[in-house]
Amino acid sequence: xxxxxxxxxxxxxxxxxxxxxxxxxxxxxxxxxxxxxxxxxxxxxxxxxxxxxxxxxxxxxxxxxxxxxxxxxxxxxxxxxxxxxxxxxxxxxxxxxxxxxxxxxxxxxxxxxxxxxxxxxxxxxxxxxxxxxxxxxxxxxxxxxxxxxxxxxxxxxxxxxxx
DNA sequence: GCCAACGTTGGC
DNA sequence: GCCAACGTTGGC
Numbered sequence: 001x002x003x004x005x006x007x008x009x010x011x012x013x014x015x016x017x018x019x020x021x022x023x024x025x026x027x028x029x030x031x032x033x034x035x036x037x038x039x040x041x042x043x044x045x046x047x048x049x050x051x052x053x054x055x056x057x058x059x060x061x062x063x064x065x066x067x068x069x070x071x072x073x074x075x076x077x078x079x080x081x082x083x084x085x086x087x088x089x090x091x092x093x094x095x096x097x098x099x100x101x102x103x104x105x106x107x108x109x110x111x112x113x114x115x116x117x118x119x120x121x122x123x124x125x126x127x128x129x130x131x132x133x134x135x136x137x138x139x140x141x142x143x144x145x146x147x148x149x150x151x152x153x154x155x156x157x158x159x160x161x162x163x
Numbered sequence: 164g165c166c167a168a169c170g171t172t173g174g175c
Numbered sequence: 176g177c178c179a180a181c182g183t184t185g186g187c
Contacts, residue, residue: 140171
């Protein structure tokens, strides 16, 4: 794994019915482990690429309105997702061996909740975000890389007053 | 190793 | 609620 010093950016999807940004705000230390990811591509990001200090866009999926609702920072890098070992957990995976875990997670701490959710409609109407993975048809990946320019464009949108 | 069938995701 | 896109599974 190549070492890097540059901060990288990510988008984490969550269905607010199961875990919303307000739930994160209520969590002690405004910090949570991001468990339950059961997709290999997302797992690889969590295990191998995401570093402490990286920025996270918090996205609400399968809801109305669909929106980026705030930001968080990575405070702990990839470590085994223990929910895979718990038969009572809905994300239990008997194939994941604690001695050689299949699934990983990171910890994130809430940075800020946007004063107004940045809706998907608005993202789609923004030229600078044309190529964003989130906006591609059939983009199901729940942990997505975000480019530095997309990150900057989104922050600009989040503070610009809506007309 | 191919690929049809199936289950899930998630926008619409 | 619908269904396209995608990932996984399993028969061959």
